[in-house]
Amino acid sequence: xxxxxxxxxxxxxxxxxxVRRKFPYNAAMNSAPTPSQAVTVAVSDTDQLFMRAxxxxxxxxxxxxxxxxxxxVVKDGEIxxxxxxxxxxxxxxxxxxxxxxxxxxxxHLGNYRLVGCELFVTLEPCVMCxxxxxxxxxxxxxxxxxxxxxxxxxxxxxxxxxxxxNHHAQVQGGVLAEECGKVLSNxxxxxxxxxxx
Ligand SMILES: [Zn+2]
Numbered sequence: 001x002x003x004x005x006x007x008x009x010x011x012x013x014x015x016x017x018x019v020r021r022k023f024p025y026n027a028a029m030n031s032a033p034t035p036s037q038a039v040t041v042a043v044s045d046t047d048q049l050f051m052r053a054x055x056x057x058x059x060x061x062x063x064x065x066x067x068x069x070x071x072x073v074v075k076d077g078e079i080x081x082x083x084x085x086x087x088x089x090x091x092x093x094x095x096x097x098x099x100x101x102x103x104x105x106x107x108h109l110g111n112y113r114l115v116g117c118e119l120f121v122t123l124e125p126c127v128m129c130x131x132x133x134x135x136x137x138x139x140x141x142x143x144x145x146x147x148x149x150x151x152x153x154x155x156x157x158x159x160x161x162x163x164x165x166n167h168h169a170q171v172q173g174g175v176l177a178e179e180c181g182k183v184l185s186n187x188x189x190x191x192x193x194x195x196x197x
Contacts, residue, residue: 044175047142050074050120051176053082054144057097058122058183061085068183071097071121073105073114073138080117081105097121098129102136113137122180124151124173130159133169140170144180 050072057070061084073081083100087093098121106112118140119133124147133141141160143153152159153171160171 046077047120047172047175050079050118051122051142051144051180053079054097054120054122055176055179055183057082057084058180061097062183062187064089068187069097069121069123071101071119073101074118074120075105075109075114075116080108094128096126096129098125099132102132102138106136115139118142120175122176122183123147124153124155126150127152127157127159134159134165134167137167138169140172142172142175144173144175145177145184146173 053072054070057072058068059070061070062068064084064086066085066088069085071083072079081101081104083097083102083104085095085097086100087095098119101119101121102114105114105117114136117136117138119138120142121129122144124143124145125133125141126147127150130141130152141153146155148155150156153173154160159165160168
């Protein structure tokens, strides 16, 4: 089953109409890499490729006035779920990029278990998102910038090293960390400038 980026999501998972009008979906920018592209690049290049897709989603969040974090779920070298951080526009404290990407992937695959899937996110995930990844049985998590305030993958605490939890995933941080961090710092600098003005 191919991922169709243009398919209609159920209404409850869609961004509000006002946001969609303002930021029409750019199918070209978000087109999933073909499996043939995925196998011709080295492993670390593949990680960077998917992190770049997550970065595009982070930038979309910034355009919508949300803290810019983006995430994709990948299965067999193909993007099967996408998420842009959107708690403000969705009036939903759980609408972190990772949660939305997990929901998107689960809907696409028709399974609440995402066995064999990898999740790429531009910022170190929080406790809630790591918990959701464990529930979803994500196999590997790759993140960009560390988050000293809420990071639950080694910065503030490390749920991946918590042996009392019955599910574990591989974790790797620091992929395109500088670029991922810059998207965030630029966003906050711009917001401070606006608030002063
Ligand atoms: Zn989170």
